[in-house]
Amino acid sequence: MATTMTRDVLSVRGLTKRFGGLVAVNGMSFDVREHEVMGIIGPNGSGKSTMINMISGALQPTAGTITLNGQQISGLPAYQINRRGVSRTFQLVRPLNELSVMENVVAGAAFGHRRRWGHEAEAFAETLLQKVGMGRHIHLPVASLTYIDTKRLELARVLASEPEVLLLDEWLAGLNPTELTTGIELIHSLRAEGRTIIVVEHVMDAIRSLCDRCVVMSSGAMIAEGTPAEVLADREVIRAYLGDEDDA
């Protein structure tokens, strides 16, 4: 395969999560290559969030393994996974309201994958805040930020540890059309920097323009894998999103 030119950073093998009798994720296997933006898509309740929660260590898998650069990270607590280089945003944005904008970003730098502290951390945080477009808001209280700015802030916090793999959990959700354009551009700029990113996303425009590859989940299992154009034309995928023709 031509794609073996780049190495796999994150590998998921036979990953399964059961909540009592419910199988939320069922035997998922896929690889994320270096410098690649990979999308995890699928209808509501297909197990995407559970997948992200297992990769980031918020949930422990029932079976299967996740490896980062060949080392197993599944089974480790979330803080260990973060220190090894997997950093995530949250579906419902979680700014640290009692901290300053600057401290919110330093929070990501101080304990994570590549650690910075003191003046070095603040200088780095400022660079990141500029990058995500919040240079002018450094001195505002966090509680007064607009919705997209809290999302930017969270992105800067996550970037501050210089992760090997960035997990964006519906980062574009809830943005209005203008903000959406800005948001997609921002993720584009991260992609241009050669970062390795996993995005869980509902916004189809974003998936088409951002993702190199996608895996499509339905009812906890993978039903398709490939470029966005390939998977979005896949019969199985269309059926999962829209139902059978007979039903219509």
Next chain:
Amino acid sequence: MSATDYRNLAISAGLVGLVALMPFYASGYVMTLAVTVAMFTVLATSWALFSGPTHYISLATAAFYGLGAYITGLGIDHLPYWTLPLIAGVAGAIVAALVGVATLRLSGVYFVIFTLGLAELIRQLVTFAQVQAGRQGFYVLTSISETMIYWQLVALAAVVWLVGWLIWRSRLGFALRIIGNDETVARHSGINTAQAKVLLFMVPGAAAAIVGAIMAPRYVYIEPSMAFGPILSFQVVIMALLGGTRRLWGPIAGVIPFTLLWEVISGNMPNQTYLLLGVAFLLIVYVLPGGFVGLYEKALHRWREGRAA
């Protein structure tokens, strides 16, 4: 360290020095009050070091205080006096670590209830042990004067402030503030939340045990209901919150007025002290959520805005 840091350190050292000279000019009655103020200063300040940033309300102060008092009570006839506060500090830190490991995974109200229960549990165990041994308490007869107790407490307060200041500037202190804001974010930012919480919980545990050990000679006779009295835990929480926990000097701003008020009320209307606790608590919740520190910060903010405009 910046020039401001050196200035603040110098001012603090000067103030501590001034306060330490008090026995040379104050009357006996004032000194009695001063010992109480110094005691609550240590307890409330060290309490706020942990509970301020994390928002975990601990009602275990009495457990550690009683532990320290009993260490002095048991050890005074066998060991040199100066070793007892040290032993108490180590014992307090160890018990705090054990309690922390067992409870800090609990959040919110479960933690509060457990810490309250812990003090009661220890009190019952000590009572039981003493009944088995056929006695009710201990005499602590020493030549240690009130002035000596006062100086020890002032020195301990200085240590607690210094430790607090160092923690506040450290990554550990920053980790605690993140945990207090959002524990999930903390975990996903690489913070070992359980370890950070246990480490910092050991500070008020050790401090309260040392205070107990230092205060024991003042009581002359120690028994469980007094050494482990739960009211102490509530007083500490109220004083710290009244002063405010966002600054290192916050708790003492609550300790001084509250101790004076408590003195007046317990002197004139001894049955109304609980009412004072209740009213103070309501006041904090409804009027002063940030304590006096909050008021100060608001005033400062307004003053700065006024100047900028």
